[in-house]
Amino acid sequence: MKKKILIIEDNEDIRMLYKRMFRKEKMIEISAVESGEEALRIIPDFKPDLLFVDISLPGISGLELTRKVSQEYPSVKILVVTGHEVIRYYDEAINSGADDLVSKEIGKDILIKCRKLLQIQD
Amino acid sequence: MKQTPKSKDEQIGKLKEKLREAEANLEAIRSGAADAIVVNTKDGVKVFTIQGAEAAYKIMVETMNEGALTLDSDGVILYVNSRFSSMIGFDSSELVGKLIYNFIPQNQVKGFESFFGKSVKGRKIYQDFELVKRDSSILPVYFSSAPLDVVGRNDVCIVASDLSERYKAKRKLLELNNSLEKKVRERTDELEKRKNELEKSQQQLEKFAASLEDQVEHRTKQVRELTKALSLAEQKQRQRFSLILHEDLQQVLFSIKARFVLLKDSIKEGDSKEIEEDIEELERLSTKAISTTKRLAIEFSPPVLQKEGLDAALKWLAFHMERQYGLKVYVCIEEKFRIIREDERVLLVLLVQELLLNVVKHAKTKNANLIVSRDDKHINICVEDKGAGFDLKQEKNFARKKAHFGLFSIEERLRLSGGSLDITSSPGQGTRISMKLPFDSRFQQLGVE
Numbered sequence: 399m400k401k402k403i404l405i406i407e408d409n410e411d412i413r414m415l416y417k418r419m420f421r422k423e424k425m426i427e428i429s430a431v432e433s434g435e436e437a438l439r440i441i442p443d444f445k446p447d448l449l450f451v452d453i454s455l456p457g458i459s460g461l462e463l464t465r466k467v468s469q470e471y472p473s474v475k476i477l478v479v480t481g482h483e484v485i486r487y488y489d490e491a492i493n494s495g496a497d498d499l500v501s502k503e504i505g506k507d508i509l510i511k512c513r514k515l516l517q518i519q520d
Numbered sequence: 521m522k523q524t525p526k527s528k529d530e531q532i533g534k535l536k537e538k539l540r541e542a543e544a545n546l547e548a549i550r551s552g553a554a555d556a557i558v559v560n561t562k563d564g565v566k567v568f569t570i571q572g573a574e575a576a577y578k579i580m581v582e583t584m585n586e587g588a589l590t591l592d593s594d595g596v597i598l599y600v601n602s603r604f605s606s607m608i609g610f611d612s613s614e615l616v617g618k619l620i621y622n623f624i625p626q627n628q629v630k631g632f633e634s635f636f637g638k639s640v641k642g643r644k645i646y647q648d649f650e651l652v653k654r655d656s657s658i659l660p661v662y663f664s665s666a667p668l669d670v671v672g673r674n675d676v677c678i679v680a681s682d683l684s685e686r687y688k689a690k691r692k693l694l695e696l697n698n699s700l701e702k703k704v705r706e707r708t709d710e711l712e713k714r715k716n717e718l719e720k721s722q723q724q725l726e727k728f729a730a731s732l733e734d735q736v737e738h739r740t741k742q743v744r745e746l747t748k749a750l751s752l753a754e755q756k757q758r759q760r761f762s763l764i765l766h767e768d769l770q771q772v773l774f775s776i777k778a779r780f781v782l783l784k785d786s787i788k789e790g791d792s793k794e795i796e797e798d799i800e801e802l803e804r805l806s807t808k809a810i811s812t813t814k815r816l817a818i819e820f821s822p823p824v825l826q827k828e829g830l831d832a833a834l835k836w837l838a839f840h841m842e843r844q845y846g847l848k849v850y851v852c853i854e855e856k857f858r859i860i861r862e863d864e865r866v867l868l869v870l871l872v873q874e875l876l877l878n879v880v881k882h883a884k885t886k887n888a889n890l891i892v893s894r895d896d897k898h899i900n901i902c903v904e905d906k907g908a909g910f911d912l913k914q915e916k917n918f919a920r921k922k923a924h925f926g927l928f929s930i931e932e933r934l935r936l937s938g939g940s941l942d943i944t945s946s947p948g949q950g951t952r953i954s955m956k957l958p959f960d961s962r963f964q965q966l967g968v969e
Contacts, residue, residue, distance in 0.1 A: 409771045411805060415778050418801075454767075481770050502771075505778035506785075 401516040404446035405430035406437045406463065407479075408455055412502065416450070419509055425518050434458030438466065446474055448516055450508075453480040453487055453499075461487075461494045468495025475515045479508065587661070587680035590668060593640045595620045598675065607661070607682055609654030623651050625658060639665040639676040648683065660687045742932050749929030753870075757820070764816055772809045776802060819844075829858035833869045834890060837876070841888075845880045853892045857899070857963050864937070864962055868901070871930050875903040875953050878927075883907025883951060899957045906950040912943065927953070 403426055407413045413430045420428045429444055431437050434455050449467055453460035464476050478496040480487055481503075491499040500511055512518075581588050587604030591597055597620055600612045608615075608623060615623075624632045628649055635647050644666045651659045660683040668675040779802050786794035819840070831853040838849035859865040872890065879888045885907035893900045931941040938958045945951035 409767070411775045411808070412771055414801070415775045415782075418782060418797075419778070481766055481774065502774045503777070505774070506781045 400425055400427045401447040401518060402426075402444060403428045403448045403450050403512060403516075404437060404441065404444055406432075406434060406449065406451040406455065406460070408432050408452065412452070416508075419506060420512075423509070426512070426516070434460070434463035437463060441467065441471065441474075448475045448477060448512060450477050450479065450512065452502075453478050453482070453491070461490060461496075464491065464494040464496050477508075477511060477515055587682070589615075589620075589678050589680065591620055591636070591676045591678065593674035593676070595636060604680055607653075607680065608651050608659060625650050625652055635663065635665065636676065639667060639678075640674050642667045651680070660684055742935070746929060746932045746936065749932065753929065761816070761820060764812070764819075769809060769812045769816070772805050772812065776805045776809065779805065829856050830865065830868065831856045831892070833865065834872060834892065837869055837873055838890060841873075841876050841880070845877075846886060847876060847880050848887050849876060849890050850887070851890045851892075855892070855894045857894075859962055861962060867933065868957075871933065871955060872901060872903065874930055875955075878953075879903065879905045879907065879951075883909075885950075894959060897959055899959050899963065900954055901957075902952060902954040904950065904952040909945045909947050909949045909951050911947055912945055930955070 403420065405413065405416050405428055407416065407430065413432075417428065417430060420426055429440070429446070431440065434451075435457050437449070437451070438458070449464070451460045451463055455463070458466075460478055460480075464478060467474055468476060476496045478487075478491045478499045479502050480499060481501070484499055484501050488499045497515055498511060500508060504511075581601050582603075584601070585603060587601060587607045589597055589600040589604050597615050597618055600615045602612070605612045605615065620636070621629055621632070631647075632649060635645060635649075638645050644664075646662065646664045649661055649663050651661055653659050662681040662683050664679045664681070666677055668677050779798050783795065783798035783802065786798055831851075834853065835851055838851045841847045841849050859868060876888060876890070879885065883905045885905050888903060888905045891900075891902045891904070893902075927941065927943065934941050934955055934957065938960075940956045942954040942956065943951070944953075
């Protein structure tokens, strides 16, 4: 059974990149939205296994979304990504309910992190 | 009757004695030791002066510079010298036999009676009096009076000194004194006036100094506020710069980097479709990155601000506002000019930019007018819109609104450059904000459009 990842990223280029990165993942189904508000709207129907959320979002911030989702959907794994330094937000992200915080800079390695969180074997 | 020898001898003796006395008197007269002879006549004692002796005294008395007169105890003039006659303008013949009181002014008669009475009683006294002259004018005199030592008489001799010159001198002195006093008074008044003026000036100076202190304090406060506002503006600019770097450029660069990794995989797998897709995406992202860097460079230091006139800079700003914020700015420039100093040029464009950003943020409209005009002394740059506007009458809120719209710092920056800010606005009627700057050596006219 495929695992579902919901990508929340306001930058279109990055959204396109993620879609491209996950394209060949047979065990993963992805959906991408621009904002936290949109994410909260589709979560009940999409029922993601993993939330892949950018920390800087317009409207509801990435960490706020993390807090809400971790409280309302505790089974959903949450991976927060940031363009800033990881160390700056790591504790806050974890305290908000994130399972991990990674830098956007790691690029394709994000896939590895997602697989690990979703316990998907290579 | 037959005389006795004793009686004859006695007579002879008396005759001899008389003869000796007569010889002695004669000798005295001859030698000049006697001036006068007192003779006991049947009419009483009589004084006979000896002509030779009297002449010398008479010459002296007649030629002396003081008036002299003798009076009997009733005040009848017995004798006056020529000087006294000339002093009061009467001949001696007109004076002798007259009462001295006829020549004393009425108001001094009583005083003279007392003076004269004391003289008659044998006292030597002195006093100032006045004499009435022939022409009725008054002559001030100094009377020095002494009894005449003539046996059986109480005559009085008075020496009169003319005091008119002395009085004249005294009067002159008095006049001088009065004039001096007047001058002193005038000078004192002048000094008093000067002192008052000085005090007034000092008060004005103190008032001015106090006002200057207030102004300096106010100015210092303004500069402090301005520095704060500038610092805040700079901080905002930095934040904006950082945001563009992070939100735009950095994201593109992350994408480029990740795309390269994906491209490597595609090459490894030999998936030509994906290779092509990745290369195209990399090209697009690179173009975007270049464009972003260009935009950053232009936005934070527009080249148009460096050399061109203000009209070119404002037109660029209008273009930038439309592209960046969707605000259509209609620019109307009545006169072309440039600001010589680059920092002032940039500052003015930034002030206009702030006004236009206010339209973007608060006016709820997509259109604005930017009008540049000039009169003899000023340049007016006006930003107007037909948007939401606000209530200027609510004065309490006005200061807050000014602060909110950043108008306070604009106003302060203009004031430091000798300019001013004028705001017209009302709810629903739009806003018109006019910046007025003195057209001075900072500006250079480029010609009329």
